[in-house]
Amino acid sequence: MSVKSIFKTLDTLDYFLSSNSTKGISLKEICDRLGFKKSAAHHMLSTICDKGYLYQDLKSKRYFLGSKLKKFSEVIDLKANEFISYAGPFLKKINDITGEAVHLASFEGTKLITLSMLESTHPVRVDHGFLNKDNAFHATASGKAMLAFMTEASKKKILKGRLEKFTNHTINNLEHLSFELDKINKNGFATDDEEFQPGVFCVGFPIFDNQQKPFASISCSSPKFKIINDKKYLDKIKSSVKFSAIEIGKYFKKTNNKGDKHAA
Numbered sequence: 001m002s003v004k005s006i007f008k009t010l011d012t013l014d015y016f017l018s019s020n021s022t023k024g025i026s027l028k029e030i031c032d033r034l035g036f037k038k039s040a041a042h043h044m045l046s047t048i049c050d051k052g053y054l055y056q057d058l059k060s061k062r063y064f065l066g067s068k069l070k071k072f073s074e075v076i077d078l079k080a081n082e083f084i085s086y087a088g089p090f091l092k093k094i095n096d097i098t099g100e101a102v103h104l105a106s107f108e109g110t111k112l113i114t115l116s117m118l119e120s121t122h123p124v125r126v127d128h129g130f131l132n133k134d135n136a137f138h139a140t141a142s143g144k145a146m147l148a149f150m151t152e153a154s155k156k157k158i159l160k161g162r163l164e165k166f167t168n169h170t171i172n173n174l175e176h177l178s179f180e181l182d183k184i185n186k187n188g189f190a191t192d193d194e195e196f197q198p199g200v201f202c203v204g205f206p207i208f209d210n211q212q213k214p215f216a217s218i219s220c221s222s223p224k225f226k227i228i229n230d231k232k233y234l235d236k237i238k239s240s241v242k243f244s245a246i247e248i249g250k251y252f253k254k255t256n257n258k259g260d261k262h263a264a
Contacts, residue, residue, distance in 0.1 A: 008036065008044060013053065016065050018134070024062025084116050086251045087207075087218070090244035091118050094220055097240045103204075105142040106216040110158045112137040115216065138163050138177055139170045141192040141204030145217040148184035149206050155181075169194045189242065190217075199224050203237050205245035210252040218245050 011034055016025065019033075031041050045063060048054045052068035084104070091102045095118045104116040111134035137143030137158060147155055163172035171177045184190045192202040204219030220241050227234040 005044070008034075009048060012044065012048065016054070016063075021065060024057060024060060024064050026062050030063070081115075082255070083216075083251055087116065087216075087244075087248045090248050091116060091218065094118075094218070094237075094240045094244050095121065098220055098222070098237050100237065101221045103142055103219045103221065104216060105140075105146075105219070107137070107146060107158070111135070112140070112143045120221075135161075135164055136166065136196055138172065139166050139192065139196040141190040141202040141219045141221075142217045144181065144184055144190040144192070145204035145206045145219070146214040148181040148190060149208070149214040166196050167194055167198050171195065189238065190219075192219075192221075194224060197221075201227055201234075203234075203241055205241050207245050207248050208252075209249070210256065215252070216248075218248065 012030060015030065015034060019025065027038065027042060027045065030036060030045070031038050034041075036044075045054065045056070049056055049063070049066070052066045054063050055066045056063050087104055091104055094100075094102045099121045101120040102118040103114065105112055106115055107113070113134060137147060147158065150158075159174060159177070163174070163177070164170075165172045171180055188205070190204045192200070192204070194200060196202070200221055201224040202219050202221040204217050206214040207216040207218060209215040218241055220237050222233075222237060227237075
């Protein structure tokens with residue numbers, strides 16, 4: 001198998017993860033979205049199905065994620081990760097103080113990944129189902145809080161592709177995003193004002209390793225109507241997230257670990 005074929009296979013699996021694949025995906029959709037020729041795509045999908053990573057429904061002819069991928073999830077235990085375990089109590093502290101959704105994130109290569117999250121305890125809450133978009137680094141407080149403190153080389157690697165527009169407020173222009181990141185760098189924290197989800201305001205702070213590089217970020221999301229006329233509530237969110245970000249960063253001083261695992 002050539003390197004090009006491997007990339008096509010991985011791009012196909014990535015597409016299943018990033019799209020709503022619970023109802024299956026047709027061969028035509030895969031070809032249209034990924035730019036594959038029908039005959040080559042059919043052969044590739046048959047091979048992936050033979051290996052158990054996908055399966056095809058014989059009646060609808062649509063493709064679904066296969067059972068073998070579930071086995072991978074069974075051997076990956078993120079909770080066993082020392083960093084995530086260390087951060088856990090500080091996520092809970094924010095959740096206890098604000099009652100809002102809390103999100104711990106990091107970069108894995110050029111993808112923004114969720115390390116841990118806590119749901120809001122309020123009846124009216126942010127829908128965390130939206131938080132698994134690995135290409136939303138430019139539209140979330142989590143992603144921008146890290147990007148703003150990265151080296152120019154790292155930022156270029158992450159921002160080299162098209163910036164998806166999630167809402168009317170999403171910054172998908174590189175020049176405008178650069179101004180935003182400069183502002184975040186000066187202020188020390190990032191906000192997401194309906195840039196990823198309509199009606200949601202989010203505050204995020206970077207978590208630095210012992211070399212002062214942004215290893216992760218912690219953010220708190222709230223329905224926007226709660227903070228529009230209540231500056232004290234927003235200040236409470238900011239202070240609790242900032243405190244936890246600083247405390248989680250002490251993990252690297254205690255362990256003397258370098259925080260480059262998820263660097264771009």
